[in-house]
Amino acid sequence: MMKRIKKNKENAALLVRYANPKSKSKPTEEEVLEILYRHIPYCGTRPAIKSFTVSRFNRNKIIKCAYFVVELDNGKTYEISAYQDLKGRTPEQKEEDKTADYPSGLFTIFHTEIKAPEKEPEQVTEKETAENPENESVKIHGLYSLANCACLEVHIEEGYDPFIMWRLSIVDSEKPQKWHKAKIYDTAKGRQYFKYGKIKIYLDEVMRV
Structure with a gap:
């Protein structure tokens, strides 16, 4: 279990490093694709990734976040988000600014399917x-x-x-x-x-x- 937690943290950090525009040692696209591929949900035959792009990168004093838009060959599109905790924060600091529940361990990479609105939104009349x-x-x-x-x-x-x-x-x-x-x-x-x-x-x- 601990090895899996460590591997997931490493994968999240790799995705964040790739998305960071100021990163001086970016991983390869092949490394990123391998991680994204493992986090795409599927039932039956696993779909292939047609393309992926970095949609945004955020950083504050607590955490770094990377967001990817991944298009599959089955017509679906997913947003894959990765989180990397910044080092040097004590439990007291996390409790003080309510960040003790930030993603960590197994919960560092998430997926959300991007769908068109089910109904026509309210328009300006x-x-x-x-x-x-x-x-x-x-x-x-x-x-x-x-x-x-x-x-x-x-x-x-x-x-x-x-x-x-x-x-x-x-x-x-x-x-x-x-x-x-x-x-x-x-x-x-x-x-x-x-x-x-x-x-x-x-x-x-x-x-x-």
């Missing part, structure tokens, strides 16, 4: 556009990567709280996408997010532009 002409040319404040060919464009404005506006952006798509409204929620720890289908999009993970 013609009436609202007439009342607010700026809706026709909404300023983009941030981007959230869904895959290597799609992302969410996000509009965040003080006067619009507790709602934000978002739209899907697809590479090489000439058809303009419509803006949608989404309510902003808060977690118990104060993180803000909105829902894209069943996916929670945390505002602190939206890349500002």
